[in-house]
Amino acid sequence: MAPGQLRRAGAARSGLRTWSRLHTWSSLVCTLFLLLLCLTGLPLIFHEEIGHWTGSEVEAPAMPSGTPRADLDAVVAAAMAQRPGEVVQYLIWEEDPDILRLSMAPSPTAPPTALTTVLVDARTARVLAEPRDREGFLYWMLRLHADLFLGIPGKLFLGVMGLLFVLAIVSGAVLYGPFARHGRFGTVRRGRSARLRWLDLHNILGVVTLSWALVVGATGVVNTLAEQVIALWRIDQLAEMIAPWKGQPPVAAPGSVQAAVTAAMAAAPGQEPFFVAWPQTMFTSPHHYGVFLRGDRPVTHRLLTPALVDAETGRLAALRAPPWYVQALLLSQPLHFGDYGGMPLKLAWGVLDLVTIVVLGSGLWLWLRRRREGRA
Known part of the structure; x- marks a missing residue:
């Protein structure tokens, strides 16, 4: 082999060793927490169905179609x-x-x-x-999944674990690349040790779930920053929208909420209300109703547009599409739980969640087995 080829081969081996260390340690640090998130996330995917099954979901009485x-x-x-x-x-x-x-x-x-x-x-x-x-069961699962019962510090900690999970996925794909290029993609080596067979299964399942795991991991990281995103929107865009009313006293008795919603919808055709925030709450000012509108089609149903309506006069004060970082948060939430495509997508999310549990568990077992064999 020529000297140049030797140098390139040595550099490639050194690079793979670096990626191997990144994959090993990023995986080890986050594995136990990711297992917890996968286990608690599984019932949350089907939270509506579980609620109906347990009777905790409230249903409206039947009435004729078109009842006003x-x-x-x-x-x-x-x-x-x-x-x-x-x-x-x-x-x-x-x-x-x-x-x-x-x-x-x-x-x-x-x-x-x-x-x-x-x-x-x-x-x-x-x-x-x-x-x-x-x-109830779903409340405890949600708290464990969202913040480990630690509030914002728990969310930020899980966000860091999510970033390590994304690093583990990317480094694992890099390490599997040379193996797949030699025509051995999907190969499970039989007749060898149990550790090698599980290593091959671990790699195959990891590659199969790669795109889904990246989406869920990345959107999970974004979701942990929800409070920070809302705080940034308040000091950025909301502050600009309410600047003309700065220093005015809070509204003592807010007027008609029906008038506020009607005014907001008239200014944004093709949108429907999602929620209304009363004056002095975190999503509006002391002087306005915050009417948050969303699209009436599946593609735009998750994107919100805030409208500020004067709580005394019922007149529209401001209407502005939220900035990109708020849109990213709004889009990440349904992607994370797969709750925007009905039962088929929920089932797909559930199966991929179970496969990811196998990948995480097998990775931890492989590391422990390798350490035992190394000591022996």
Whole structure:
């Protein structure tokens, strides 16, 4: 072999050793946490179906098709009568169009932990239930999956684990490249040790799930930054939108929420309301209703456009599409859980989640087996 070829071969081997170290240690650091995320994420993929099966999902009573919607002010009045002395912070349109979710709190500035949910029939303005959102199997799974019960520090920690997972995926693909180029893609070497067979299976399953794992890992990292993204939007775009009202006192008694929603929808044809934030909450100003609109088609259903409506006069004050970093967050959430394509996509997400559990578990077993063989 010529000297130049020897140098190139040596550089290639050195590069592969570096990638091998990156793959080994990035995988080892994040594997146990990724296993936890995969195990807790599996029931969350099917959270709606589990809710219906356990009876925790509230369903609206059957009514003739085309039954008109109740006035939103009547809906708000029903919720406030259900919980006297409390105020509404948010009004949310559920996936079931016949149900409206209202978040009640002791005051407009109360923290999220103080919120209580009231579900109201969107057609009759009758209270359906007060679901207990902070208990039950799915609540514990969500908290474990989202922040390990540690709040924002837990989310940021899981975000770092997600970045290591992405590094492990990329480095694993680089290491498998030379093996596949020799025509051995998908090969499971039989007649050899159990460790070699599991190594081949680990590599094959890792390559098969590579694209999905990258998408889920990357979107999971983005989701851990939700609070930071919202804070950036508040000091950036929201601050510009409410600048003319800076220094004005908070609205003491907000006016008609129905008028606010009507004004926002008139300014954005082809969009429908997703949620309304009352004045003094984190998604608006002390002087405005924040009406968040979304597209009425599957492609645009996850993209939100905030509209600020003067809470005293009911007139539109500002309407602006959110910046790219908010759009990235909004798109990452449905991609992460696969809940935008119905049951077929959920099943695909569930199968790929199970395969990823096998990949993570086999990788940990291979490392432990190799250490034992090295000591022997």
